Amino acid sequence: xxxxxxxxxxxxxxxxxxxxxxxxxxxxxxxxxxxxxxxxxxxxxxxxxxxxxxxxxxxxxxxxxxxxxxxxxxxxxxxxxxxxxxxxxxxxxxxxxxxxxxxxxxxxxxxxxxxxxxxxxxxxxxxxxxxxxxxxxxxxxxxxxxxxxxxxxxxxxxxxxxxxxxxxxxxxxxxxxxxxxxxxxxxxxxxxxxxxxxxxxxxxxxxxxxxxxxxxxxxxxxxxxxxxxxxxxxxxxxxxxxxxxxxxxxxxxxxxxxxxxxxxxxxxxxxxxxxxxxxxxxxxxxxxxxxxxxxxxxxxxxxxxxxxxxxxxxxxxxxxxxxxxxxxxxxxxxxxxxxxxxxxxxxxxxxxxxxxxxxxxxxxxxxxxxxx
Numbered sequence: 001x002x003x004x005x006x007x008x009x010x011x012x013x014x015x016x017x018x019x020x021x022x023x024x025x026x027x028x029x030x031x032x033x034x035x036x037x038x039x040x041x042x043x044x045x046x047x048x049x050x051x052x053x054x055x056x057x058x059x060x061x062x063x064x065x066x067x068x069x070x071x072x073x074x075x076x077x078x079x080x081x082x083x084x085x086x087x088x089x090x091x092x093x094x095x096x097x098x099x100x101x102x103x104x105x106x107x108x109x110x111x112x113x114x115x116x117x118x119x120x121x122x123x124x125x126x127x128x129x130x131x132x133x134x135x136x137x138x139x140x141x142x143x144x145x146x147x148x149x150x151x152x153x154x155x156x157x158x159x160x161x162x163x164x165x166x167x168x169x170x171x172x173x174x175x176x177x178x179x180x181x182x183x184x185x186x187x188x189x190x191x192x193x194x195x196x197x198x199x200x201x202x203x204x205x206x207x208x209x210x211x212x213x214x215x216x217x218x219x220x221x222x223x224x225x226x227x228x229x230x231x232x233x234x235x236x237x238x239x240x241x242x243x244x245x246x247x248x249x250x251x252x253x254x255x256x257x258x259x260x261x262x263x264x265x266x267x268x269x270x271x272x273x274x275x276x277x278x279x280x281x282x283x284x285x286x287x288x289x290x291x292x293x294x295x296x297x298x299x300x301x302x303x304x305x306x307x308x309x310x311x312x313x314x315x316x317x318x319x320x321x322x323x324x325x326x327x328x329x330x331x332x333x334x335x336x337x338x339x340x341x342x343x344x345x346x347x348x349x350x351x352x353x354x355x356x357x358x359x360x361x362x363x364x365x366x367x368x369x370x371x372x
Contacts, residue, residue, distance in 0.1 A: 071127070072108040073101060078115065088117045089141050102126070102146070113138045124148035124167075130156055147171070148188075155179050155189075168192070169212075176213075176223075180204040190233075191215040197223030213237070214255075221245055221266070234259070235278070242266025249273065257281055257303070264292040274299055280332075281306040287317060291324040301330040323348050 082096035095117035101109065103125035112121065112135060119141055123133075128150040136142060137158030144165040152171040155178040165186040166179075173192040177199025185207055194216040200208075202225055209230040218237040222244050229248050235257040242261070245251075246268030253276045261282040267274075274296045284290075285308040293299060302325065304310070310317055318331055322344035328336050 070107050071105050073104070073106050073111055075111050075114060077101075077104075078111055082115065082118075084120070098122075108132065110135055115139075116141070118142070120144045122146040123150070126150050128152070130154055134158055136160065157181075176200050183207055186210040186212075188212040189216070193217065196220070200224065200226060202226050202228070224248065230273075240283075246270050252276065254278070262289075264289045267293060267295055269295045269297070271296055272298055276301045278303040279307070280304060283308065285309050287320055290321050294324055297327070299325060300328060302328055303332055305332050319343050319347065323351075 078099065078101060081099055081101050083100065084096060084098035085094055086097045087093070088095050096115070097118060098120040099112060099115055099118045100122045101112075102122045106123070106126040106128065109123060109126075109128065109132060112118070116139070118139065121136070121139075121142060121144070124146050125148070128147065130152050133147060133150075133152070134157070136145060137160065140161065142160060142163055145163065146167045148167055148169040148171075150171055152168060152173055154173060154175060155168065157166075157178070159180045159182075161181075162183055163181045164183055166181065166184060167186075167188040169188050169190040169192075171192055173189060174194060176189065176194060176197050179187065179200065182204070184205055187205075187208060187210070190212050191214065194213060196218065197213070200211075200223065205226060206228065208226050208228055210233075211224070211226065211229055211231075212233040214233050215236040218234065218239055219241075220239060221234065221242050224232070224244055225247060227247055227249055229251050231253040232248070232251060233255045235255045237259050239256065239259040240261060242256075242264070243266055245254075245266050247270070249270050250273050251271060252273050254274065255278045257278045258281045261279065262284060264279070264284070275298055277293070277296070277299060280303045284304070287309040290302075290304070293302070302321065304317075304321065318336075319340055321331060322328060322336065322340055326341065326344060326348070330336060
């Protein structure tokens with residue numbers, strides 16, 4: 001290469017120098033440090049946000065009050081819950097007759113006797129215990145008390161001479177003993193924890209007409225000796241046998257829906273007032289059990305839907321039921337029509353004829369055997 005070419009290359013090298021490794025490393029380091037700065041700033045921001053959230057939670061904890069273990073009804077609150085203006089028991093003046101203090105989470109209602117003219121009280125949906133409700137004893141004129149959805153464990157309530165309706169649904173009651181109100185007509189104990197019926201003395205409850213015990217843990221109807229009962233509601237229990245029903249001579253309505261009943265023994269001819277029977281969604285797998293209801297001579301309405309026997313005779317079961325119970329006016333959701341009654345009469349007569357023929361054949365066989 002000539003000296004001229006060498007000089008030219010040196011000039012080019014000076015004008016466009018090659019990249020130095022140190023320069024590249026410095027640049028990479030600068031970029032890395034820049035990224036780290038960004039990450040540090042991001043972390044700082046995250047810490048700030050977390051700090052704000054923590055402060056927010058602390059603030060919430062400080063500002064949210066803990067639930068008060070006691071919730072006492074004040075006189076002013078109670079006054080605002082009065083309604084139904086009417087004549088007092090004396091008939092000489094007017095006053096508010098109804099007090100509704102439901103769903104207030106109350107634990108103390110000691111002020112309510114101040115309203116001496118109140119006849120109807122609703123304290124449902126509170127946190128009242130048996131001790132709390134004894135305040136009603138000083139309200140002699142009360143006719144109706146609703147104590148649903150509270151924390152009662154028994155029926156104990158001081159005797160009230162004029163009380164007619166007492167509802168104690170959805171509490172924690174375990175026994176039916178302790179009721180002693182001479183004019184009581186309706187007692188509701190649905191969805192409690194009652195396993196057996198006891199202590200319902202007809203001398204203490206001479207006017208009781210309606211008894212409701214749905215959704216408890218009853219396994220039998222034993223213990224109901226109230227001849228004054230008109231309506232008895234026992235659905236959604238574990239009843240698998242019917243006992244002590246024959247003494248319910250005035251019973252008109254009986255609900256036994258959704259119980260594991262497979263037999264219908266227990267009804268008696270003395271139950272002449274029975275007009276409505278609901279045995280829907282039980283465990284009746286033999287339609288012939290319906291024949292045991294023939295002693296209920298005035299039964300007008302029968303509900304048998306959703307029983308196992310309907311799986312085999314879903315279309316024909318109506319006529320079959322009417323063969324046993326020709327006086328029914330309504331079966332399940334539909335009224336009984338004349339055509340169904342006529343068909344049931346024909347089936348009944350046909351079976352009656354066959355039974356007579358069989359009886360005659362048996363008698364003839366017996367005569368032959370005796371002659372031989």
